[in-house]
Amino acid sequence: MKRVFIAGATGSMGKQVVQLVEKQADCELVGVLAPHAKKDxxxxxxVQCFDQLDEIDISADIWIDFTTPQAVFENVKFALNHQMRPIVGTSGLTTEQTEELQKIAEGQQLGGVIAPNFGLSAVLLMKFAQEAARYFPDAEIIEMHHADKLDAPSGTAINTAKMIAKGRSGSGSIDTNNDARARGDLYDGVPIHAVRLPGYVAHEQVLFGGPGEALTIRQDSFDRSSFMQGVKVALDQVMSLSKLVVGLDKILSI
Amino acid sequence: MKRVFIAGATGSMGKQVVQLVEKQADCELVGVLAPHAKKDxxxxxxVQCFDQLDEIDISADIWIDFTTPQAVFENVKFALNHQMRPIVGTSGLTTEQTEELQKIAEGQQLGGVIAPNFGLSAVLLMKFAQEAARYFPDAEIIEMHHADKLDAPSGTAINTAKMIAKGRSGSGSIDTNNDARARGDLYDGVPIHAVRLPGYVAHEQVLFGGPGEALTIRQDSFDRSSFMQGVKVALDQVMSLSKLVVGLDKILSI
Amino acid sequence: MKRVFIAGATGSMGKQVVQLVEKQADCELVGVLAPHAKKDxxxxxxVQCFDQLDEIDISADIWIDFTTPQAVFENVKFALNHQMRPIVGTSGLTTEQTEELQKIAEGQQLGGVIAPNFGLSAVLLMKFAQEAARYFPDAEIIEMHHADKLDAPSGTAINTAKMIAKGRSGSGSIDTNNDARARGDLYDGVPIHAVRLPGYVAHEQVLFGGPGEALTIRQDSFDRSSFMQGVKVALDQVMSLSKLVVGLDKILSI
Amino acid sequence: MKRVFIAGATGSMGKQVVQLVEKQADCELVGVLAPHAKKDxxxxxxVQCFDQLDEIDISADIWIDFTTPQAVFENVKFALNHQMRPIVGTSGLTTEQTEELQKIAEGQQLGGVIAPNFGLSAVLLMKFAQEAARYFPDAEIIEMHHADKLDAPSGTAINTAKMIAKGRSGSGSIDTNNDARARGDLYDGVPIHAVRLPGYVAHEQVLFGGPGEALTIRQDSFDRSSFMQGVKVALDQVMSLSKLVVGLDKILSI
Incomplete structure (x- = not known):
């Protein structure tokens, strides 16, 4: 039986993680860290409830973190120093912080996973896009989000472009230096187009073209429940990981 | 029996038009104008063949023109002055030339059609987009073409934006003033995104979004044979037109 | 100021309608009918609250009905007999009941609308599909729904097939008598394919094909808030309707 | 320099292979087998031309075969027995014939590839679909082809279903025993839907759904030139293969 501790258990993601853990036959929720958790x-x-990090006096096998950019670094350091393997969905860790945490994990001989995106469809899209780019160097990305998303393009789209560039064996045949605004924004040689429309949630397509054929990979995130599948994969894998890895794709068994 | 004359009968479009006319039970091909047509x-x-406009000494009911921007104005003027109703697929007529031709047509009491695009799927897409914009003011256009297309966005996409603007009852809710390059190029308040990839031919999508729902209209042109359906519609309608209209959508009976 | 009465105001749809009406500058919510509405x-x-139909002793201009198949007929009859114009989103009215209500409406010289589907994207998809079928007689429908939907194909898909058949000018060129199961189910000569997958909500595509080109119309319903746009259209139009019509498409001003 | 022999060099595929080989800097076309090749x-x-298999008296490193189901087995046997590594795009080899050829290849210590489909987008789609099924057991396939394709579903779709079944870690959550015709045809527990429309060429989509999200992989084959990319991959790899493998996916370096 894996003993699980959840930090941020009363947030919108945290609540879903609580439900997920309670449904797993091989997991036991032993404690939570969240403001007002004790009182409410x-x-x-x-389940033991804690309001503050330094109050925690119990142990667990796994520490799941869906908190805030301000809290995440201290939380994960605490977890590692107390022999808990981290599964981190909180964003905001800097490269330096991530590297420091990886060193602590190595010292403690603990594995874990830090994932900017727990959505399996997005993670698989990026993985497949990198592989396809080996044979289809010409690619463009279209990401589509709800009207309230302010930044464009999305972080996932930029990350996808990076992975396509990594997967490419040569340069594509398209003139991406075209400065027409309609041709989108260029990241790592891959044009990204961002659509913002009401009704839409979070969607991304990668379009590949080659002589006489096309390949398209698309993912749709309809709601945040989608992240739970990814957290479940992490729960299944984390005890056998020997490193603190970054990216859910690192622990997919394909 | 409609007597049909074809100008540009040996070009890539012209050849297909010849085949189309010969297949129509109610049409007879009586003459063609094309360089070397006589000799070859x-x-x-x-079928009487003519190399030069001023050699033509026969009459017909319908003049189909798939020639060159240089020739089209004189051709259509000649046709109207000789009581032939024009179906014009040649591009390059200026607004002034078009208006002059419309006046001649009025004087001769002849109808006809000048169509920048004879592809029915593209024409219907634009018509539906204009109608949908009445209820979905938030719209974006994605056009996708082969890697060799130099201009971006496509003329059809710009025209679609114009029709969406015409159909809108109010302004959309999206901040289209966002200057992020990934947000595309703005025409009449509608962002247009242009994709250029090998393998692709000519495709366009209009994406509409509203609270909790989305509507998408897409057209794909795989090859030029698609234009023949539109020419056939024109052949069916032209004898009953009382004006020289611009745009295939003007003569669709829906 | 339009005085509005809402029957079924505490249901999932009813609650959204209450919010919608309260947001309209030209509408005033004067009463509701719902179990326990008074007490809660x-x-x-x-707003005057009523638990029973026969208790209602106030008047209004418009009666919006999102109740139950058991209640809707008596509700709408009551509304018409008390000079209220009905906007009906409740399903379950038989053809006979609908015709009887239309007669009462005629006698009272009142207009109204009964709509099986208030989703604008679905209504526009059906309208456009009927129009496109005039020029693209070959069409297939793919509807995609969540895994829990038991019936296949969906009612909207069957209705779309009916409208395509109505719009067709001739028969299509495809052999739809093919009895391979993969070719889907045939309604009015249009093959319908039903996809059932977790994650999906309610989506429908109509695919048209012609020589060298394709036209596709797709709608996505992500959540029920989408119906409110359609109810708003009905609210805007209902005072000027002279008949009790069936179908939101009958009152779209395009 | 690789010496290449092409069987079926005057067929529609063969002609394109000839052009491909002539464009490769590291390949030399040394001979062809085709009816009338000598005379024409x-x-x-x-390039030495042969009309009959038993006339061939030259040697080469690679034998490319795009001939007929009747000829392919004897051709490839001949090639292997004469130390030529086969790249086979001809269909029609039975399982027994394939196994016999693999034994001869083993005896001769020669590698090669027999590929039912040289389209890279189709091969990648199948590979990705198998991988995605590990995390998304619920999947459906929609294949779309031109109106003249008689069989349904397509061989590639059936093969895709087989690979999805192989990749699945458990059974999906959808009731695939539903006997509604609209639910498609079931292969290895995966529903397949087949669309037949004019204008379409050869297209396939795999739709995956999970809680709150969806993943879609689509490939479009617009014309047969697409197969040449796959033949090029085979040309690049065949000299380093130690076995006669079946399926282009076996030699993709990803």
Whole structure:
């Protein structure tokens, strides 16, 4: 039985993680860290509730973190120093912080996973895009989001472009230096187009073209429940990881 | 029986038009204008061939023109002055030339059609987009073409934006003033994104979004044979037109 | 100022309609009919609450009905007999009941609208599909729904097939008598394919093909908030309708 | 320099292979086998032409075969027995014939590739679909072809279903026993839907759905030139293969 501790258990993601862990036959929720968690008492009696990091006096096998950019670094350091393997969905860790955490993990001989995106469809899209680019160097990305998303293009789209560039065996045949605005924004030699429309949630397509044929990979995120599949994969894998890895794709068994 | 004359009968479009006319039970091909048409003798004996406009000494009901921007104005003027109703697929007529031709047509009491695009899927896409914009003011256009297309966005995409603007009842809710390059190029308040990839031919999508729902209209042109359906619509309608209209959508009976 | 009465105001759709009406500058919510509405007191003091149809002793201009198949007929009859114009989103009215209501409406000289689907994207898709079929008689429908939807194909898909058949000028060129199961189910000569997958909500595509080109119309319903746009259209139009019409498409001003 | 022999060099595929080989800097076309090849003389003087298999008296490193189901087995046997490595795009080899050829290849210590489909987009789609099924057991296939394709579903779609079944870690959550015709035809537990429309060429989509998200992989084959990319991959790899493998995916370096 894996003993699981959840930091941020009362947030929108945290609540779903609590439900997920409670459904796993091989997991036991032993504690949570969240503001007011103690007082509100929404958890089972077997779950110990903590308001502050330094109050925590119990141990667990796994530390799941869906908190805030301000809290995540100290949280994960605490977890590693107390022999808990981290599964981190909180964004905001700098490269330096990530490297420091990886060193601590190495010292403690603990594995774990830090994932900027727990959506399996997005993670698979990026993985496949990198592989396809080996044979289809010409690619363009179209990401589509709800009207309220302010930044463009999305972080996932920029990351996808990076992976396509890594996968390419040569340069594509398209003139990407075209400065027409309609041709999108160029990242690592891959044009990205960003659509913003009401009704849409979060979607991304990668379009590949070659002589006489086309290949398209698309992912749609309809709601955040989608992240739970990715967290489940991490829960299944984390005890056998020997390193603190970055990216859910690193632990997919394909 | 409609007597049909074809100008540009030996070009890539012209050849297909010849085949189309010969297949129509109610049409008879009576003459063609094309360089070397006379000498090459690829036409039936009943078809009279002319190399020069001023040699033409026969009459017809319909003049189909798939020639060159240089020739089209004089051709259509000649046709109208000789009581032939024009179906014009040649591009390059200026607004002034078009208006002059419309006046001549009015004087001769002849109808006809000048169409920048004879592809029915593209024409219907634009028509539907204009109608949908009444209820979905938020729209974006993605056009996708082969890698060799130099201009971006395509003329059809710009025209679609114009029709969406015409159909809109109010302004959309999206901030289209966002100057991020990934947000595309703005025409009449509609962002246009242009994709250029090998393998692709000519494709266009209009994406509409509203609260909790989306509507998408897409057209694909795989090859030029698609234009023949539009020419056939024109052939069916031209004898009953009372004006020289611009745009195939003007003569669709829906 | 239009005085609006809402039947079924505490249901999932009803609650959204209440919000919609309260946001309209030219509408005033004057009363609701719903079980326990009186006791629960979730409504403004200016709104009169009724638990039973026969208790209603106030008048309004418009009656919006999102109740149950058991209640809808008596509700709408009551509304018409009390000079209220109905906007009906409740399903379950038989053809006979609908015709009887239309007669009462005629006698009372009242207009109204009964709509099986208030989703604008679905209504526009059906309208455009009927129009496109005039020029593209070959069409197939693919509807995609969440895994829990038991019936296949969906009612909207069957209705779309009916409208395509109505719009067709001739028969298509495809052999739809092919009895291979993969070729889908045939309704009015249009093959319908039904996809059932978790994650999906409610989506429909119509694919048209002709020589060298294709036209595709797709709608996505992500959540029920989408119906509110359609109810708003009905609210805007209902005072000027002279008949009780069936189908939101009948009152779209395009 | 690789010496290449092409069987079926005057067929529609063969002609394109001839052009491909002539463009490769590291390949030399040394001979062809084709009816009338000798007489017609369309080949360079350095290319030896043969009408019959038993006339061939030259040697080469690679034998490319795009002939007929009747000829392919004897052709490839001949090639292997004469130390030529086969690249086979001809269909029609039975399982027994394939196994016999693999034994001969083993005896001769020669590698090669027999590929039912040289289209890279189709091969990648199948590979990715198998991988995605590990995390998305719920999948459906939609294949779309031109109106003249008689069989349904396509062989590639059936093969894709087989690979999805292989990749699945458990059974999906969808009731695929539903006997509604609209639910398609079931292969290895994966519903396949087949669309037949004029204008379409050869296209396939795999739709995956999971809680709150969807993943879609699509490939479009617009014309047969697409196969040449796959033949080029085979040309690049064949000299380093130690076995006669079946399927282009076996030699993709990803």
């Amino acid at each position: 008492g929404d958890f089972a009696k077997t | 003798g690829d036409f039936a004996k009943t | 007191g979730d409504f403004a003091k200016t | 003389g369309d080949f360079a003087k350095t």
